[in-house]
Amino acid sequence: MKTTALLFAAAVLLVGSPTGPARADIKVGIMVPTTGSEATYGKDMENAINMAVEEINAKGGVLGQKFTTVTGDDGCDPQMATAAASKIVSSGVDGVVGGYCSGATLPTLKIYADAGVPIIIPAANSTKFIDLNPGNAFLINALGNYQVDTAMALFKKLGAKKIAIVHQGDGYSEDLASLTKKRWTEAGNQVVAYELVNKGEQDDSAVVTRIKSQSPDLVFWTAYYADGALLIKQLRAAGYKGKITVGDGSTDAKLIELSGKAADGVNALSNPLPEFLPKGKKFIEEYKAKFHVDPGPYSALSYDGMNLLCDAIKRAGTVDKKAVAAALKATKDFQGISGSISFTDKNLLAHSNFVVLVVKGGKFQLAQ
Amino acid sequence: MAGPSATTTQVVKKGWLTVQEERLFDFFDDRRRRYAAYGILLLLALALPRVGDNYVLEIFTNSFFYIVLCLGLNIVVGYAGLLDLGYAAFFAVGAYTTGILTSEAGWNFWFTIPAAALFSAIAGVVIGGPTLRLRSDYLAIVTLGFGEITRIAARNLKELTGGASGLIGIHRPVLFGLELRRISHYYYVFLALVVIALFVSYRLQNSRLGRAWRYVREDEDAAEAMGIDRVAVKLYAYVMGAIFAGVAGCFFAAKMTAISPETFQFMQSATILMAVVLGGMGKIPGMIVGALALVLFPEIFRGIGSVRMLVFGLLLIVMMIFRPHGLWPERRN
Amino acid sequence: MSVFDIVIQQIVNGLILGSFYTLVALGYSMVYGIIKLLNFAHGDIYMVGAFVGFSILSLLSGTLGDEWGGILVAMVLAMVAVGFLGVFIQRIAYRPLLSAPRLSILITAVGVSLVLSNSAMVATSGVYKAFNTGLGYEGFDLGNIHVTFTQLVMMAATVVLMVVLHLFISRTLYGKAMRAISIDMDACRLMGIDVNRVIALTFFIGSALAAAAGVMAGVYYGSIHFFMGFVIGLKAFTAAVIGGIGSIPGAMLGGLTLGLLESFGTQLPGIGTQWKDVFSFGLLILLLIFKPTGILGRTEIERM
Numbered sequence A: 001m002k003t004t005a006l007l008f009a010a011a012v013l014l015v016g017s018p019t020g021p022a023r024a025d026i027k028v029g030i031m032v033p034t035t036g037s038e039a040t041y042g043k044d045m046e047n048a049i050n051m052a053v054e055e056i057n058a059k060g061g062v063l064g065q066k067f068t069t070v071t072g073d074d075g076c077d078p079q080m081a082t083a084a085a086s087k088i089v090s091s092g093v094d095g096v097v098g099g100y101c102s103g104a105t106l107p108t109l110k111i112y113a114d115a116g117v118p119i120i121i122p123a124a125n126s127t128k129f130i131d132l133n134p135g136n137a138f139l140i141n142a143l144g145n146y147q148v149d150t151a152m153a154l155f156k157k158l159g160a161k162k163i164a165i166v167h168q169g170d171g172y173s174e175d176l177a178s179l180t181k182k183r184w185t186e187a188g189n190q191v192v193a194y195e196l197v198n199k200g201e202q203d204d205s206a207v208v209t210r211i212k213s214q215s216p217d218l219v220f221w222t223a224y225y226a227d228g229a230l231l232i233k234q235l236r237a238a239g240y241k242g243k244i245t246v247g248d249g250s251t252d253a254k255l256i257e258l259s260g261k262a263a264d265g266v267n268a269l270s271n272p273l274p275e276f277l278p279k280g281k282k283f284i285e286e287y288k289a290k291f292h293v294d295p296g297p298y299s300a301l302s303y304d305g306m307n308l309l310c311d312a313i314k315r316a317g318t319v320d321k322k323a324v325a326a327a328l329k330a331t332k333d334f335q336g337i338s339g340s341i342s343f344t345d346k347n348l349l350a351h352s353n354f355v356v357l358v359v360k361g362g363k364f365q366l367a368q
Numbered sequence B: 001m002a003g004p005s006a007t008t009t010q011v012v013k014k015g016w017l018t019v020q021e022e023r024l025f026d027f028f029d030d031r032r033r034r035y036a037a038y039g040i041l042l043l044l045a046l047a048l049p050r051v052g053d054n055y056v057l058e059i060f061t062n063s064f065f066y067i068v069l070c071l072g073l074n075i076v077v078g079y080a081g082l083l084d085l086g087y088a089a090f091f092a093v094g095a096y097t098t099g100i101l102t103s104e105a106g107w108n109f110w111f112t113i114p115a116a117a118l119f120s121a122i123a124g125v126v127i128g129g130p131t132l133r134l135r136s137d138y139l140a141i142v143t144l145g146f147g148e149i150t151r152i153a154a155r156n157l158k159e160l161t162g163g164a165s166g167l168i169g170i171h172r173p174v175l176f177g178l179e180l181r182r183i184s185h186y187y188y189v190f191l192a193l194v195v196i197a198l199f200v201s202y203r204l205q206n207s208r209l210g211r212a213w214r215y216v217r218e219d220e221d222a223a224e225a226m227g228i229d230r231v232a233v234k235l236y237a238y239v240m241g242a243i244f245a246g247v248a249g250c251f252f253a254a255k256m257t258a259i260s261p262e263t264f265q266f267m268q269s270a271t272i273l274m275a276v277v278l279g280g281m282g283k284i285p286g287m288i289v290g291a292l293a294l295v296l297f298p299e300i301f302r303g304i305g306s307v308r309m310l311v312f313g314l315l316l317i318v319m320m321i322f323r324p325h326g327l328w329p330e331r332r333n
Numbered sequence C: 001m002s003v004f005d006i007v008i009q010q011i012v013n014g015l016i017l018g019s020f021y022t023l024v025a026l027g028y029s030m031v032y033g034i035i036k037l038l039n040f041a042h043g044d045i046y047m048v049g050a051f052v053g054f055s056i057l058s059l060l061s062g063t064l065g066d067e068w069g070g071i072l073v074a075m076v077l078a079m080v081a082v083g084f085l086g087v088f089i090q091r092i093a094y095r096p097l098l099s100a101p102r103l104s105i106l107i108t109a110v111g112v113s114l115v116l117s118n119s120a121m122v123a124t125s126g127v128y129k130a131f132n133t134g135l136g137y138e139g140f141d142l143g144n145i146h147v148t149f150t151q152l153v154m155m156a157a158t159v160v161l162m163v164v165l166h167l168f169i170s171r172t173l174y175g176k177a178m179r180a181i182s183i184d185m186d187a188c189r190l191m192g193i194d195v196n197r198v199i200a201l202t203f204f205i206g207s208a209l210a211a212a213a214g215v216m217a218g219v220y221y222g223s224i225h226f227f228m229g230f231v232i233g234l235k236a237f238t239a240a241v242i243g244g245i246g247s248i249p250g251a252m253l254g255g256l257t258l259g260l261l262e263s264f265g266t267q268l269p270g271i272g273t274q275w276k277d278v279f280s281f282g283l284l285i286l287l288l289i290f291k292p293t294g295i296l297g298r299t300e301i302e303r304m
Helices: A002-016 A039-058 A078-090 A108-114 A128-132 A144-157 A171-186 A205-214 A225-237 A253-263 A280-291 A299-316 A321-329 B004-014 B016-029 B031-051 B054-079 B088-103 B109-131 B136-156 B183-205 B208-218 B220-225 B230-256 B266-279 B284-300 B302-322 C003-035 C042-064 C068-097 C102-124 C149-171 C173-183 C185-190 C195-221 C228-243 C248-265 C276-290
Strands: A025-032 A066-073 A095-098 A119-121 A137-139 A162-167 A190-196 A218-221 A243-246 A267-270 A334-336 A339-341 A355-360 A363-366 C139-142 C145-148
Touching: A025 A039, A025 A078, A025 A299, A039 A066, A039 A095, A039 A280, A039 A299, A066 A078, A078 A108, A078 B054, A078 B230, A095 A299, A108 A119, A119 A299, A144 A171, A144 A218, A144 A243, A144 A267, A144 A355, A162 A171, A162 A205, A171 A190, A190 A205, A205 A225, A205 C003, A205 C248, A218 A225, A225 A243, A225 A253, A225 C195, A253 A363, A280 A299, A299 A321, A299 A334, B016 B031, B031 B054, B031 B183, B054 B183, B054 B208, B054 B230, B054 B266, B054 B284, B088 B109, B088 B136, B088 B230, B088 B266, B109 B136, B109 B230, B109 C276, B136 B266, B136 C102, B136 C228, B136 C276, B183 B208, B183 B230, B183 B284, B208 B220, B208 B230, B220 B230, B266 B284, B266 B302, B266 C102, B302 C068, B302 C102, C003 C042, C003 C145, C003 C149, C003 C173, C003 C195, C003 C228, C003 C248, C042 C068, C042 C102, C042 C195, C042 C228, C068 C102, C068 C195, C102 C228, C139 C149, C145 C149, C149 C173, C149 C195, C149 C248, C173 C185, C173 C195, C185 C195, C228 C248, C228 C276, C248 C276
Parallel strands: A025 A066, A025 A095, A095 A119, A119 A137, A162 A190, A162 A218, A218 A243, A243 A267
Antiparallel strands: A267 A355, A334 A339, A355 A363, C139 C145
């Protein structure tokens, strides 16, 4: 009885073992946070990428092959991200689209580079990527230094001379804050307060008092919406009447929801949100029809990222990772729904894609 | 009375599971069998890189890393009975020591290991010295406080530690001319660390110090009456645990090439503590079980990601009430 | 803003902060006084209180309205509900371990904390919830400082709760029993006091107070999230230690002291907001090393 079972099992294994069929699919890795506090952004990016994949496949794929995807959850945590990157590389991907939290994405670049896999990053945009890019990462979201350009132009327009900068003590917001401080003071202006709010801490009264005592013309919040909303509310409750600007990490409808009336008149720096793009309307409708929620702030860029990868494969004429990476590098004026994409020799966007929004009547609108 | 009827009576009195556990424990009580078991595990571990892909290696390297951390915390919590809720602080000290010395002072990685051990030990003395005579409740919160202080300091001291973004681009160590860059390299390195940590743990357990720890844990006042310096003994445990974490931290920094204060939050300390408790405080094989469970659990049950800590928390409560000695069986006498 | 303005503002800030710390610290002190346990999960009770209050207010805002009337009703209901939760937790997680080694019950408390905070995390998917009320920023001005009515009501509510608690402890039989048990539990048992009942009541009151603080925090700050119990747990513990753990007037004193110290501490050069928590923890550690009994605490006599 036992022997027969064993023989049977062996037979099944032999017959069922993979014979290594010819590769009919191009595998793309998606690395985003699908769990944790940033999960809504991650899921949104994943949705957009999958939507692009489906559209491409419906038109017959590329080079006669179709795309499949495999998702790795980076949880916005460096340790989880490296595990996810390893997993993605192990499944034999030809390219990766992903990367939301800069702090989590940076350590994965080496893993991808060691395997020769090119990665297109649609959201993470810390300036640390400039020096630490092994050469296989392509950033299609404008980096922090571009955001500082846009911010400074906005501050000037609003007539601010003395500003206060507040960050949250994480890699992204601190980077943006220190960069802004450096360039604002170099331009001959003043940073009268440079403060930190602990993530998750509700009482900002100490920061608010310190800021108020310096009477800045404008407060610039460089971190995320959850704590930003708390700060905005408490600033207004304390009677602060100056201007408030938030960085792209806070540009989310939830900022307005959590701030209530205090959000009125707040300026927000943003990368291309679908609702403000010329081709955005169609994208929003399709996304909504598919996923039954509104597309999030990085959906357009993620969608473009996937299409860019496809385009690069087409231009390279092969799925060979090296050739694809070379084709990506050579990208000139790729027309995505977020705008035109070209890379500098450091694989960064050749021009800023930041826009300035303002909160009016409980919603974001393009500022004039 | 020998024979089947005796066994049946035994089973009825103690419960089937308990009897099986006792059998398991007795089986491994024999030293040679224990060595043999470890030997087999070691062989399997050495063979894994031939058949496993990078993902599997990554998971197990992670497990090995947590085994070392658990063994370290085991000395503090399991042997000496001190509830440390801020263990990640020592791990941070080791990681940052290596990161700073290699990136900014250009040290050779291998020399940073004794440096990290030294700094971790100093940290252990500084934190433990004044606080170890406190009651266990207070000690728990104080260690948590120190954990937070360490994390915040790492975040704020931008010049030294890279601030909130942390240290990035830590150089890979070079061993006999070979640069350690692939996951299989780190797999073997961490495996070696596990072997060393196991060896040290067993030696400590069976030493005079180990016995002193047991006495202090069972009954502090009686131990004191017997002439054991309670505070000194606790401090030794604390510092040993710190060194384990510090050395593990070095290799962590080298492998990740990037470290940031976020890795050293309270959750990290709580996670290691949970693995120690679930595996079985004070029991070395339990540490292996606990660490493996910790790392493999979310990988196997993929969807469970966010519910993981919830489940672990429940297990902790259930464990303490019904099975306080953890998953690994315990001698019953 | 002049220095005077800053001083007044920081006093106001400190009193508000202090109110929260006091309410949560009371629970710590009471429980510690009676069973010598530092309930590590107490901060998360505060968080649960905020969420329960939020849910009640959302569900019933039609009938209650979202101004002070509705808020107070929601708060009282939340206090009762979370009070029972505290009793429940005590019954199933702590009571079985009262005679076990110390370590076991401490670890269980960590487990309870993880269960509470992660349940909230799963329920909210980690997203902050907006606690929207109809309250505005109306108030009056003290020079350059604007004090809102919300702030005044909150401080008043805290005072009311503290007074009620004080009366309860000093005038009622249960209060007397609590104090007696904290001195010698076994003697009380021998005298026929239903110790378990009194312990349960202690947990009920402590949890209810923390829940009140949670609801007020939700109202005041406008948003709640699953991890908000962590830091306040530590701070409230610090406050309890400052005042003398096990002492109820101590918790009140400690809460206010810590609130004021923190607010003024951030004005000191070199500290600022980034080192604020280190300042508080450092204070805690120094206290525990040099004066663990705090301001009003009693020195413990260890019985062999």
